[in-house]
Amino acid sequence: MEHGTNRREFLKLTGAAAVGIGCGVPILAALAKEGGKAGPGAEAKGPRWVMVVDTRKCRHADGCRECIDACHRAHNVPDIGTEKEEVKWIWKESFEKAFPSQEGEYLMEELRGMPTPLLCNHCENPPCVRVCPTQSTWKREDGVVMMDMHRCIGCRYCIVACPYGSRSFNWRDPRPYLEEIDPGYPTRTKGVVEKCNFCADRMARGIMTPACVEKCPEGALVFGDIRDPESEVRKILREKYTLRRKVSLGTDPHVFYVL
């Protein structure tokens, strides 16, 4: 009798131990990993680039296209002329279209129809990157969602995935639609997708201000490192109320709008 109980106890213990090791170790490992995190971005190294758009400064400059022209000149973005085949890196859209969840009958008068500069949001969780079958778009350590035109096969999954309409497809050779070609930056070819790259090309040359930010006459665009607590962008985010586009989708966009 006593002997049988022992065996029963032994089997129970062995089973419990197996379950414990099987489930416990991964949980402990996950907890240990979680515990090491002091705050958002604390374990990350180096900068994380973001943009802050002060719409209060921008909205008074009616019809201004300085940022758009500067960007499109610097990156050889063509002006195709039709909406269907339009290629754009930064553009303006009415406030209601940029922030559809804010739209309503009693929307602040000044915001209704306000031209709002839009660009790639360089999401922390970019859906375009998840769907790209060739990894020709990917997120860099510094938060820039990059494009590798050499790998793009033109499947346009990323265009469908992006909830911000930030990506354009080259339906035709863009060169005939460029007034002037800047040889310092490649053009694109028929059949690839393109979008804002936060001026990664300028950063590579040590110019830490994107072309749009540099040319904005109102100083409405601010670019900086969100991991640096002393940066200009962090100062603005601390002091002013900002909106981001379609946050509820979980993409964690990194372009902020001061209203």
Add this chain to the structure above:
Amino acid sequence: MYDKGKIITGIVVFLLLVLFPVWYSALAGRTGHVPDPVISKSAGDRCVEPAEYMRSSHMDLLDAWRDDYVRHGGRAHVAPDGTRYEKSLVNTCLRCHDNKSEFCDRCHDYLGAKPICWDCHVVVERGR
């Protein structure tokens, strides 16, 4: 054999047509033709790697540069003599070899190689 005349004439015509490249270049005296790319040394006479290596493997070097620059942020190429160059087709290679039509194209055309680099990368030729 029936239709001997027609068949033999047909074969001769066929061979003449098929061998057109051979007899045409033989008649033109160009059988030993090799391309003669013109080296422009407008920015010095040293390349990023020895000429022998560049001649045989410049395409591999450019592929490696492309991947490293675009995907891994590798900006600088260190030449055997220690000189540092930016890994850039337009800003490094073409700055010196500023005569694509006389340099790149001559061999590429001869070999029927059609590199797609120029679909996007902008060629700046000397004097233009």
